Each structure stands twice: as structure tokens, then as C-alpha cells.
Amino acid sequence: MDDTPKTNVEHDSLLMHASGRPGKIEIVPTKPLTTQRDLSLAYSPGVAAPCKEIARDPSLAYDYTAKGNLVAVISNGTAVLGLGDLGALAGKPVMEGKAVLFKKFADVDAIDLEVDTKEVDQFVNAVRYLGPSFGGINLEDIKAPECFIIEQQLRELMDIPVFHDDQHGTAIIAAAGLINACELTGRNVRDIKVVVNGAGAAGIACLELIKAMGCRHENVILCDTKGVIYKGRESGMNQWKSAHAVPTEARTLAEALEGADMFLGLSVKGAVTPEMVAAMAPQPIIFAMANPDPEITPEEVRTVRKDAIVATGRSDYPNQINNVLGFPYIFRGALDVRARTINEEMKVAAAKAIAALAREDVPDEVAAAYSGRRLRFGPEYIIPVPFDPRLIATIPPAVAKAAMESGVAQKPIIDMAAYRHELSERLDPMAATMNAIASEVIGNPQRVVFAEGEEEKAIRAAVAFRNAGYGHPVLVGREDRIEDTMKAMGLGSLDGIEIHNAAKSSHTKEYTDFLYKRLQREGYLYRDCQRLVNQDRNVFGACLVAMGDADSMVTGLTRTHAVVVKEIAKVIDTRPNELMFGLTMLITRGRTVFICDTTIHETPTAEQLADIATGAANKVRQMGHEPRVAFLSYSTFGSPQGGETTRAREAKEILDRRSVDFEYDGEMGANVALDAELQKVYPFTRLSGPANVLVMPGLHSANISYKLLHKLGGGTVIGPMLIGLAAPVQIVHLDANVSDVVNMALIAAHDALKR
Ligand SMILES: NC(=O)C1=CN([C@@H]2O[C@H](COP(=O)(O)OP(=O)(O)OC[C@H]3O[C@@H](n4cnc5c(N)ncnc54)[C@H](OP(=O)(O)O)[C@@H]3O)[C@@H](O)[C@H]2O)C=CC1
Ligand SMILES: CC(=O)C(=O)O
Numbered sequence: 001m002d003d004t005p006k007t008n009v010e011h012d013s014l015l016m017h018a019s020g021r022p023g024k025i026e027i028v029p030t031k032p033l034t035t036q037r038d039l040s041l042a043y044s045p046g047v048a049a050p051c052k053e054i055a056r057d058p059s060l061a062y063d064y065t066a067k068g069n070l071v072a073v074i075s076n077g078t079a080v081l082g083l084g085d086l087g088a089l090a091g092k093p094v095m096e097g098k099a100v101l102f103k104k105f106a107d108v109d110a111i112d113l114e115v116d117t118k119e120v121d122q123f124v125n126a127v128r129y130l131g132p133s134f135g136g137i138n139l140e141d142i143k144a145p146e147c148f149i150i151e152q153q154l155r156e157l158m159d160i161p162v163f164h165d166d167q168h169g170t171a172i173i174a175a176a177g178l179i180n181a182c183e184l185t186g187r188n189v190r191d192i193k194v195v196v197n198g199a200g201a202a203g204i205a206c207l208e209l210i211k212a213m214g215c216r217h218e219n220v221i222l223c224d225t226k227g228v229i230y231k232g233r234e235s236g237m238n239q240w241k242s243a244h245a246v247p248t249e250a251r252t253l254a255e256a257l258e259g260a261d262m263f264l265g266l267s268v269k270g271a272v273t274p275e276m277v278a279a280m281a282p283q284p285i286i287f288a289m290a291n292p293d294p295e296i297t298p299e300e301v302r303t304v305r306k307d308a309i310v311a312t313g314r315s316d317y318p319n320q321i322n323n324v325l326g327f328p329y330i331f332r333g334a335l336d337v338r339a340r341t342i343n344e345e346m347k348v349a350a351a352k353a354i355a356a357l358a359r360e361d362v363p364d365e366v367a368a369a370y371s372g373r374r375l376r377f378g379p380e381y382i383i384p385v386p387f388d389p390r391l392i393a394t395i396p397p398a399v400a401k402a403a404m405e406s407g408v409a410q411k412p413i414i415d416m417a418a419y420r421h422e423l424s425e426r427l428d429p430m431a432a433t434m435n436a437i438a439s440e441v442i443g444n445p446q447r448v449v450f451a452e453g454e455e456e457k458a459i460r461a462a463v464a465f466r467n468a469g470y471g472h473p474v475l476v477g478r479e480d481r482i483e484d485t486m487k488a489m490g491l492g493s494l495d496g497i498e499i500h501n502a503a504k505s506s507h508t509k510e511y512t513d514f515l516y517k518r519l520q521r522e523g524y525l526y527r528d529c530q531r532l533v534n535q536d537r538n539v540f541g542a543c544l545v546a547m548g549d550a551d552s553m554v555t556g557l558t559r560t561h562a563v564v565v566k567e568i569a570k571v572i573d574t575r576p577n578e579l580m581f582g583l584t585m586l587i588t589r590g591r592t593v594f595i596c597d598t599t600i601h602e603t604p605t606a607e608q609l610a611d612i613a614t615g616a617a618n619k620v621r622q623m624g625h626e627p628r629v630a631f632l633s634y635s636t637f638g639s640p641q642g643g644e645t646t647r648a649r650e651a652k653e654i655l656d657r658r659s660v661d662f663e664y665d666g667e668m669g670a671n672v673a674l675d676a677e678l679q680k681v682y683p684f685t686r687l688s689g690p691a692n693v694l695v696m697p698g699l700h701s702a703n704i705s706y707k708l709l710h711k712l713g714g715g716t717v718i719g720p721m722l723i724g725l726a727a728p729v730q731i732v733h734l735d736a737n738v739s740d741v742v743n744m745a746l747i748a749a750h751d752a753l754k755r
């Protein structure tokens with residue numbers, strides 16, 4: 001029994017692994033298995049059909065089975081993290097972990113297989129015959145030098161990608177970190193002096209990749225448990241170590257590190273001391289990647305070197321250089337083009353894509369997953385974080401493209417832009433809708449006003465909006481302030497972004513005249529209008545839109561929804577015969593519903609409910625959904641009867657008289673509206689399926705229900721979108737993040753396009 005006291009993390013991790021269903025993985029069927037017919041299709045006798053087809057043409061396995069999206073994580077447990085040879089069974093928690101990371105980050109189905117042998121031939125034989133089951137093989141935590149032979153042999157024997165994660169996954173991420181660390185410290189890979197500690201799977205692979213990137217052989221010293229691997233050393237050698245032996249006087253790690261620019265640690269906890277770091281070159285680059293504990297902690301480095309760039313393999317320090325950033329996405333790209341192998345070109349493409357992503361502005365929700373830590377390219381952020389949702393749309397396309405260009409793709413991707421969309425939709429339920437809107441907007445760029453143009457979030461959103469090709473952002477604010485913020489945040493140039501300073505604008509007179517005409521009989525003097533135009537960004541921004549100097553507007557970061565609505569109403573009317581209201585889109589459990597009115601009318605009349613339904617149906621159709629509107633109530637078709645249920649009934653009757661071109665019915669309970677089976681109890685209902693537009697009887701129920709669904713149901717929300725204005729304006733929540741602002745700006749641009 002191990003008497004060593006457990007740390008909090010260890011204690012909590014044991015509890016987590018043992019809680020509920022033990023371990024971290026289960027298998028979920030993808031086809032219905034509820035009726036006898038289901039069974040006869042999925043299993044005998046129906047299943048014979050795909051079997052016979054695959055026997056005739058093996059490539060059909062990719063069409064009829066899970067093979068194409070299935071990866072085996074295979075280990076013999078001889079190098080479990082940096083814990084050494086714990087054996088196959090003890091490595092299982094890590095392998096289950098890798099399998100769930102495949103799923104979580106890249107929607108690759110993966111299963112762990114622990115093979116209980118240290119013999120190379122036995123291991124190779126155990127794996128080589130598994131080829132038919134899988135689309136790829138991820139070898140994990142197999143010690144060197146056996147891992148080199150195993151991988152080599154399996155690559156030759158199998159016709160699917162075989163990839164030893166500890167070698168190549170690690171090397172790719174380390175290379176990406178190196179590219180950025182060199183950029184930050186003004187170094188060139190060709191000139192840097194590197195010390196690699198650990199001459200095993202990860203160490204040798206990192207070394208080989210950085211040499212392939214230009215690092216000079218004579219500039220790298222490799223060390224292992226016996227110290228420096230110098231030319232002529234005889235003990236503890238193998239052919240992989242010998243290939244990297246250099247003539248040097250240095251014999252210990254400490255000697256090797258004197259004056260070195262970079263330390264790459266792929267060995268064990270505590271292998272490096274602060275004294276060794278102190279002897280390195282100025283601005284040393286230290287990647288202490290041993291897991292679970294690094295060769296030296298960032299705190300220890302800081303005691304001697306404030307100027308160091310430090311990375312570890314752990315999640316709880318900045319700069320996590322860990323293969324989790326690589327293997328899910330590399331396999332995603334390889335599987336999607338049905339690559340025969342994962343070659344050097346694909347690895348280099350992945351490293352470059354990861355490095356480039358770290359230099360881009362980071363969405364707020366990513367920072368939120370890291371306790372609000374500001375993630376901005378610099379010494380504390382040289383590599384993207386694992387919870388960055390952009391990784392899925394960034395790395396696999398780079399890998400797939402490299403596979404296609406290097407001739408190993410058996411199923412090339414024709415439309416890369418569509419592939420990127422498809423990737424982002426795999427993990428983000430909102431992405432499909434937003435991508436559909438984006439694809440319309442991109443071909444017809446609109447000028448969108450970001451009224452709170454001096455706000456950091458608005459500026460970042462405008463930059464993201466421009467960079468995504470969604471249109472031309474127009475910022476309302478002072479140029480110098482905006483430029484200072486851009487500079488401080490490293491947001492690049494203002495190209496393509498228009499700035500309007502309300503106080504100095506040449507439009508002021510024109511806008512004041514316009515506003516005065518609207519408000520002179522509402523108690524406003526000319527100078528009041530002048531002040532509004534000069535000083536109120538929402539008013540000025542709305543004037544830009546109303547007067548045709550911009551197409552639409554987004555605002556709301558600094559004032560409440562109700563206040564913004566009042567300000568906008570001074571400038572922009574609602575469309576004739578329409579009603580202004582809030583429409584909230586919610587995606588939950590694979591379903592998309594629109595709820596209204598979530599913002600404006602506290603107790604709408606029957607007439608207003610009918611208007612809301614019509615406005616919502618139009619908008620929903622614009623967004624690519626065929627509306628099925630339900631007027632909701634606590635009663636369904638007259639049962640129970642109550643005074644409050646009549647408005648919904650009357651709204652339906654008003655629509656009957658208007659003969660509108662969409663499906664609607666009511667009044668009905670939410671259960672009936674959303675359940676096709678329950679609707680069969682009312683065979684007269686006109687809904688042809690579950691409703692997707694829920695017209696609530698009042699603001700209370702609308703607003704409360706979308707927030708409940710969001711918080712308790714785990715739904716994803718867009719909006720409330722403001723519907724019914726004569727010129728499009730969208731209002732974000734006060735606590736919106738940059739992505740929310742970009743999404744609402746996109747909707748505002750789409751509104752303008754569809755006007
Ligand atoms: N951050 C990341 O993403 C990853 C980190 N790693 C980490 O890298 C380390 C090595 O893993 P891996 O390559 O798979 O394992 P291997 O068993 O293949 O290699 C281990 C190597 O480390 C060397 N080593 C052990 N102790 C010391 C020491 N005190 N000083 C110098 N060298 C030492 C061994 O030397 P010798 O040859 O003399 O026995 C051997 O060369 C682990 O800590 C692992 O967690 C691995 C993969 C990914
Ligand atoms: C991260 C990893 O794969 C390792 O430490 O072995």
C-alpha cells in the first residue's frame with residue numbers, strides 16, 4: 001500500500017474516477033434500437049446486407065460502419081506519463097483520458113486498448129490485425145526505444161494512420177511553441193542553442209522535428225539519465241541516441257545548459273535546478289514538459305530568471321505544451337481525407353497552424369474557461385489553450401490540406417470553406433445557424449455600426465468581424481482612443497474599419513436637422529437634438545443607419561436594454577403595421593426554438609400577439625427555418641378554461657382572418673407544442689410537427705422560460721434579437737462577450753441584407 005500522503009488534486013481525481021459509472025468512458029449507440037423493426041435492421045437479419053457489401057468492396061466499411069471515425073488508443077503502459085513502467089492496466093486511466101479527449105475536442109470516437117506485453121513482436125502482432133476495426137491507431141505511453149520499432153513496423157504493416165502521440169503529438173506542439181517563443185525573443189531557429197533532456201520517445205521526436213525546422217545539429221545537446229550524449233559515449237546508448245550525439249566537452253545537464261537558449265524537458269520531475277536556469281542565455285526558453293510534474297516549476301524559474309519564457313505540460317500553469325492540442329485535431333484532419341498515413345508535411349502544417357492561432361485575438365469565452373486570465377500573445381501565452389473552440393476549425397483543415405498536397409489523401413476535400421464550417425458545427429450547436437447567416441453576409445458585406453466604439457469589447461468584435469470577412473465595421477468613438485486600445489491589445493491595423501467621432505463629424509448638422517424634425521413636437525429644442533447627436537453614441541450610431549451612412553448597428557455593452565431601446569426609438573421607427581419585440585433563439589438537445597416576446601411587451605393584446613407571431617415567423621424563415629408557431633398558454637384548446645387564455649385563442653383567430661402563409665395554432669401548453677406524439681391527441685391541430693416558434697402570453701413567461709432553459713437545460717442562446725425596426729439595430733446584453741457582439745453584429749448585417 002502507498003502511504004505517501006495524497007495531494008488535493010490526487011484525492012479529488014480518485015473520487016472523480018470512482019464516482020457514478022467508474023472510469024471516464026461509455027459507448028452510445030447512434031441508431032434507434034427501440035422497436036422490433038429497428039432490431040431487424042441494425043442486427044439480424046438486416047445487418048447481413050452491409051456485411052455482404054463490405055465483403056464485396058472493403059472501402060464500403062467507411063460508409064456502413066464506424067471505422068472512419070474510430071481511433072484506437074493503444075498502450076502497453078511502459079512509459080505512463082513520466083511515471084515510468086506502470087504496466088498496461090495501470091495505464092488505463094490515461095488511455096481512457098486520451099479517448100475522451102479525442103471525442104471532446106474533435107468528435108473522434110476513440111477506445112482504449114491496453115496490451116499486456118513488453119515484447120515488441122508480440123505487441124506489433126496484437127495491433128497489426130486490428131486494422132479492420134479502426135480508422136487510425138494512436139500509440140501512447142510506450143517507452144523508447146521499443147516505441148520506435150513498434151511504430152515503424154506498424155506503419156509498414158497497416159494501411160491506416162499509425163501515430164505515436166508521445167513522439168509526434170508532443171513534437172508538433174513543442175515546435176509550435178518554439179516558433180512563437182523565437183518570435184517573441186527575436187531568435188532564429190537556425191541559430192538557437194538547445195538542450196533536450198530525455199532521450200526517449202518524446203525527446204528524440206521533438207529533437208528531430210526542430211532539426212527539420214532548421215535547428216542545427218551541432219547546436220543541440222541531448223541528455224538522458226547518464227548525462228550528455230556526446231560523440232563517443234558508449235554506455236546506455238542506442239541507434240536513436242547515437243544519431244544525435246555531438247562532439248562536446250559538456251558531460252552533465254548543468255554543463256550543457258550553460259549559455260543555452262532553450263531547454264526542452266521530456267524526462268522527469270525535478271531534473272533541472274534554478275542554478276542551471278541561471279546559467280542559461282538571456283531570455284531563456286524553458287519547456288519543462290514532464291508529466292505530471294515538470295522538470296522545474298515556473299515558480300522556481302522565476303526565483304532566478306524573470307526574463308524566461310516558461311511552458312509546462314500541465315493545465316494549471318500558463319503555456320501548456322501538451323499533445324492534447326495535437327492528437328485530436330491531427331486525427332480529425334487525417335480521418336476526414338482518409339489519409340493513408342500521417343506524414344512530415346501534415347505534422348509541420350499542424351505546428352504552423354497552432355503557432356499562428358496563438359498570435360490571434362482570443363475570444364472571451366476561452367479566457368473565461370481560464371478564470372478570466374487575459375490570454376494575449378506574449379511570454380505567458382505562446383500557445384493556444386486546450387479549450388479554444390477555434391482549434392477544431394484551424395488544425396484539421398491545415399492537416400487535411402497538407403495530406404492532399406503530399407498525395408496521401410484518399411478522399412480529398414473539395415470545398416475547404418465548407419469543411420471548416422462543418423468542423424465548427426461538430427461541437428458548437430449554434431455554429432450551423434451562424435455559418436448559414438455568415439455565408440449570406442460574406443457575399444454581400446454590410447457596414448455595421450459598433451456604437452460603443454471605444455469599448456474594448458466593441459473594438460475586438462469589430463476587428464473579428466472584419467477579419468472574418470463579415471463586412472465593414474464602423475466604430476463610433478475618438479480615433480486616438482480607439483487606436484490606443486488597438487495598439488495596447490496588439491490588434492493590428494485599422495484597415496477596413498471606419499471611425500466616426502460624433503463630436504467632430506461632418507454629419508452632425510445633417511443628423512441634428514433630421515432629429516429635430518422628428519422630435520420638435522416631443523418637447524425637444526434644436527440644441528437638445530444637437531447634444532444628443534454629439535454626445536449620445538446610440539443616437540449618433542442610429543442616425544448613421546437611418547440616414548443611409550451605414551447599414552445596421554450593434555450596441556448594448558454599456559447601457560441596459562430598455563434605455564437603448566428608448567434612445568434608438570428617437571431616431572428609428574418601427575416598420576409600418578409591425579411591432580417591435582424581442583425574439584430569442586435557443587438551441588437545446590439538438591432542437592432549435594425561437595421564443596418571443598422576450599423584451600418589450602409586458603402583457604401583449606391578442607392583436608399584438610398576432611403581430612409578434614407574424615414578425616417572428618418572417619425572421620425565422622429568413623434565418624433558414626420553416627416556422628411552426630404555437631401560441632402558448634397553461635391551457636390546451638380550451639382546457640382548462642380561464643380568463644388569461646383568451647388572448648392566445650384570439651390571436652389565432654386574428655391570424656385566421658389575416659390568412660398568413662405560415663403554420664400556427666393555439667392556445668396550447670408547451671408540452672403539446674413541442675411533442676409531435678402528444679399533438680396526435682388533438683388530430684385537428686394545424687401544426688405539422690413540433691412548434692419551433694413559441695409565442696408566450698407575456699413578457700414574464702417569455703423572459704423567464706428562455707433564461708431557465710439556458711441555465712438549467714444547458715441551451716445555447718442567441719438574442720434577444722430586436723425585430724420590427726425600420727432600420728436594423730441589435731442590442732447585446734450588458735455582460736456580452738466579444739463573440740456575442742460579433743454574432744449580434746452578424747445578425748444585424750443579415751437584417752440589413754434581408755430588409
Ligand atoms: N507535455 C507533453 O505533451 C508530453 C510530455 N511527455 C513527458 O516526457 C517524459 C518522457 O516521456 P517518454 O519520452 O514517453 O518516455 P520514455 O520512457 O520513452 O523516455 C524517457 C526518457 O527520459 C530519460 N530520463 C529519465 N529520467 C531522467 C533524468 N533524471 N534526467 C535525464 N533524462 C531522464 C530517459 O533516459 P534513459 O534513456 O537514460 O533511460 C529516457 O531517455 C515524461 O515525463 C512524459 O510525461 C511525454 C509526451 C508528451
Ligand atoms: C501528455 C502525454 O502524453 C504524456 O505525458 O505522456
Ligand SMILES: [Mg+2]
Binds near residue numbers: 081140141165166
Ligand atoms: Mg503520453
